[in-house]
Amino acid sequence: MRGWYIFLFLLSASVAADVQQYRVEQPYEISLRQPWALVALPDDSFVVTEKHGALVWLQDDKKAIRQQVALPDLYSEGQGGFLDIALTQDFALSNKVMLTYTRGTADNNQLVIASAKLSNGQLSDITQILAVTPTKDTPVHFGGRLAVLDDGTWLVSTGDGFDYREQAQKLTSQLGKILHFREDGSAVQAPPFSNAPFIYSLGHRNTQGLVTVNGKVIAHEHGPAGGDEINVIKAGYNYGWPVVTLGDDYSGARISPFREYPGMTPPLHNWTPSVAPSGMIHYTASRFTQLTGQLLITTLKEKTLLSADISKAPPQVTPVFTRISQRLRDVNVSSDGAIMLLTDGAKATVLSVVPSSSDSP
Numbered sequence: 001m002r003g004w005y006i007f008l009f010l011l012s013a014s015v016a017a018d019v020q021q022y023r024v025e026q027p028y029e030i031s032l033r034q035p036w037a038l039v040a041l042p043d044d045s046f047v048v049t050e051k052h053g054a055l056v057w058l059q060d061d062k063k064a065i066r067q068q069v070a071l072p073d074l075y076s077e078g079q080g081g082f083l084d085i086a087l088t089q090d091f092a093l094s095n096k097v098m099l100t101y102t103r104g105t106a107d108n109n110q111l112v113i114a115s116a117k118l119s120n121g122q123l124s125d126i127t128q129i130l131a132v133t134p135t136k137d138t139p140v141h142f143g144g145r146l147a148v149l150d151d152g153t154w155l156v157s158t159g160d161g162f163d164y165r166e167q168a169q170k171l172t173s174q175l176g177k178i179l180h181f182r183e184d185g186s187a188v189q190a191p192p193f194s195n196a197p198f199i200y201s202l203g204h205r206n207t208q209g210l211v212t213v214n215g216k217v218i219a220h221e222h223g224p225a226g227g228d229e230i231n232v233i234k235a236g237y238n239y240g241w242p243v244v245t246l247g248d249d250y251s252g253a254r255i256s257p258f259r260e261y262p263g264m265t266p267p268l269h270n271w272t273p274s275v276a277p278s279g280m281i282h283y284t285a286s287r288f289t290q291l292t293g294q295l296l297i298t299t300l301k302e303k304t305l306l307s308a309d310i311s312k313a314p315p316q317v318t319p320v321f322t323r324i325s326q327r328l329r330d331v332n333v334s335s336d337g338a339i340m341l342l343t344d345g346a347k348a349t350v351l352s353v354v355p356s357s358s359d360s361p
């Protein structure tokens with residue numbers, strides 16, 4: 001009888017456990033310097049942004065080409081620099097992309113959104129369409145993640161600037177928000193706050209994961225000491241920071257006496273202690289069938305990839321590929337369903353993870 005219970009335990013444990021049969025490859029020889037985003041292109045090549053202002057094109061034939069991008073007034077200190085790139089819906093025809101970077105000086109800097117053309121791994125026609133206000137004097141908490149919605153309008157996350165966390169609650173500031181805009185940088189029609197037409201949601205600390213899943217917007221954000229969150233983002237909603245957080249200040253002091261507050265939306269998932277979530281995708285491929293339909297989230301502090309099944313309440317969050325123990329900056333997928341992981345730091349690389357059969361070493 002006891003053996004039968006152990007069998008049942010192993011059977012149920014195997015459902016939620018790490019994907020066991022996988023192989024990790026390093027397909028590109030180039031060493032990447034402080035990369036931020038890993039972007040898949042329709043021709044199955046990838047581009048990687050590097051914060052100091054370079055774009056690296058990783059081609060299918062394993063060659064890599066680095067371009068120093070002419071980003072006007074680039075400010076590349078701390079967490080700032082060249083951050084995200086996202087393709088427009090008609091990219092195959094137009095070669096048009098959106099990008100984020102930080103501009104200015106140590107005393108006066110801001111996140112900006114620009115449109116550009118991307119062809120043959122090279123960016124051109126870079127035109128600033130939006131700049132987050134007010135400017136600030138800290139080199140951290142810029143947010144910077146882009147996502148395109150089904151109707152072709154755009155969202156971008158902004159950070160609270162660290163020293164300006166109270167502004168995350170103010171509609172007069174674009175810090176600590178998710179902003180909504182059209183492809184030309186103008187405000188959308190009928191925004192939730194008529195007096196702050198770019199603001200989609202408020203009360204965020206530093207959001208670096210932003211995806212759509214079947215029309216729903218899902219974001220993750222860095223908390224302070226603990227209190228990292230996954231949120232379902234809805235227009236006009238307040239996500240609480242810094243009035244409500246399940247984390248504490250780095251000193252150990254409470255940031256707020258409130259763990260919940262009327263009118264403020266609690267997270268779908270909370271991580272305490274922090275994992276430091278960086279990138280995120282919705283995995284729709286079938287190469288790893290256990291992961292199909294799940295969110296894949298890279299982490300810096302936890303040094304692993306996490307899968308999140310948000311069809312369950314509460315979401316089921318599970319480490320995957322646990323033999324890889326590195327700070328991970330971003331994640332994407334190749335056209336054949338391989339999971340591509342961008343590592344973090346001054347000598348970073350791209351790892352490709354594919355299933356291996358049980359008789360492989």
Ligand SMILES: [Ca+2]
Nearest residue numbers: 229239240241
């Ligand atoms: Ca929150």
